[in-house]
Amino acid sequence: VPLTPRGGGTGLSGGALALSGGVVLSLTRMKQVREIVPEDLYVIVEAGMITEELQKIVEAASLFYPPDPASRRSSTIGGDVATSARGLREPKYGTTRNYLMGLEVVLPTGEIVRTGARTVKSVAGYDLTRLICGSEGTLTIITSAILKLIPLPEHRVAILAVFKELEKAAEVPRNVSLAGVIPSVLEIMDPAAAGAVSQDIPLPPLPDGCSLILAETDGFRDAAESEADMVEKVCTDLGAVFVRKISEQGERERLWDARRGLLTSLAKLHPVLILEDVHVPRNRVVEIVHSIADIGEKHGLTIATFGHASDGNLHPTILVDDLISDKLEKIEAAISEISERALSLGGIVSSEHRIGTGEAGSPRQKIGGEALDVMKRLKSAFDPGGILNPGKMFT
Numbered sequence: 001v002p003l004t005p006r007g008g009g010t011g012l013s014g015g016a017l018a019l020s021g022g023v024v025l026s027l028t029r030m031k032q033v034r035e036i037v038p039e040d041l042y043v044i045v046e047a048g049m050i051t052e053e054l055q056k057i058v059e060a061a062s063l064f065y066p067p068d069p070a071s072r073r074s075s076t077i078g079g080d081v082a083t084s085a086r087g088l089r090e091p092k093y094g095t096t097r098n099y100l101m102g103l104e105v106v107l108p109t110g111e112i113v114r115t116g117a118r119t120v121k122s123v124a125g126y127d128l129t130r131l132i133c134g135s136e137g138t139l140t141i142i143t144s145a146i147l148k149l150i151p152l153p154e155h156r157v158a159i160l161a162v163f164k165e166l167e168k169a170a171e172v173p174r175n176v177s178l179a180g181v182i183p184s185v186l187e188i189m190d191p192a193a194a195g196a197v198s199q200d201i202p203l204p205p206l207p208d209g210c211s212l213i214l215a216e217t218d219g220f221r222d223a224a225e226s227e228a229d230m231v232e233k234v235c236t237d238l239g240a241v242f243v244r245k246i247s248e249q250g251e252r253e254r255l256w257d258a259r260r261g262l263l264t265s266l267a268k269l270h271p272v273l274i275l276e277d278v279h280v281p282r283n284r285v286v287e288i289v290h291s292i293a294d295i296g297e298k299h300g301l302t303i304a305t306f307g308h309a310s311d312g313n314l315h316p317t318i319l320v321d322d323l324i325s326d327k328l329e330k331i332e333a334a335i336s337e338i339s340e341r342a343l344s345l346g347g348i349v350s351s352e353h354r355i356g357t358g359e360a361g362s363p364r365q366k367i368g369g370e371a372l373d374v375m376k377r378l379k380s381a382f383d384p385g386g387i388l389n390p391g392k393m394f395t
């Protein structure tokens, strides 16, 4: 009987859909914190725990679990591990993978297996923990995780900058990096994305056609403030028409809620969103945003581009009101041109949202022939009957 593990159901590549029927196994009622160990900086938590809830629980003990996919209000720790979720704070803090010390999993053959350790170092045998991380529910059912914690930063400063030209906003990540600052968050929104959230952010009304940079610095108070000053200077030097630093917690949270709610805000304007996932080297962000805008114009499509500008991972999102067939052709052409452009700039496609149902291209193209064959052999070793999440990734 096919078995599909499911967490919050926020995955963007259809990974939790029961393509072959069978049983969908929801983990959302397994949400206990089993143990928090402040002196050794780790927490053991069940797979169905909502990411944001875990963050609030550990923050009450002055500890910090940084990975924060924009879906953190509904996604689960099990889903984050299974998709190796990234997040807004990746530039400074890394991703789910970097905080994973060990797992408790159930194999499709029924055995319960524990991987990793409660210690920071653990080198015996193959690193099964990291193999399962990102396996999209095709190798094991994750029931709990040992997660690394760090001390909660003392102070945070958000920086909001408005640019008339998208290309100038796209230069911010490179210049911030050259200035020697690693902000905890550095996000970009083109005019279509900025327009959708302009009502929800702490700003005077935005003139049409403006792009936004949203950043945050954190750490000890003096360090966070002086890094925020440096990000502000980079934005001002690039011609930002408005820059604001925000330390007050309520206002900062409003800003990040607006960013995390961006897809919902876009869906209120256009009910059908086709979200893409491209990643280019940081010094090619200017070129890719320029090309995406040109491709949209060429096909008469509205494309809102936003994303994690700090590492060049962008989500061009095609906005339409319905999916009638002549539009579909244009959409497919635009997606393939955006992907080709990203590849030609030394980038990749599907960098963050995993493969899932695999609709976005052939796995042999994405993974490569020999590596794909090794992966299939690994899948058979974990799941000889092929019952766990069939039809996903490459099966």
Ligand SMILES: Cc1cc2nc3c(=O)[nH]c(=O)nc-3n(C[C@H](O)[C@H](O)[C@H](O)COP(=O)(O)OP(=O)(O)OC[C@H]3O[C@@H](n4cnc5c(N)ncnc54)[C@H](O)[C@@H]3O)c2cc1C
Binding pocket: 004, 005, 006, 007, 008, 009, 010, 011, 012, 014, 015, 016, 027, 047, 068, 069, 070, 071, 074, 075, 076, 077, 078, 079, 080, 081, 082, 083, 084, 085, 086, 087, 088, 136, 137, 138, 140, 141, 142, 143, 260, 263, 352, 353, 389
């Ligand atoms: C608005 C929005 C913003 C997002 N932002 C980000 C972002 O910033 N960064 C990012 O990386 N992703 C992002 N995502 C994608 C998605 O939210 C993440 O991949 C998230 O971690 C999935 O968690 P989930 O609990 O919802 O998993 P689900 O959607 O329920 O499942 C996802 C996959 O994991 C498997 N799975 C789930 N739980 C388990 C388990 N316990 N054991 C084994 N397999 C399991 C499923 O079978 C499926 O293949 C976003 C999605 C949305 C809707």
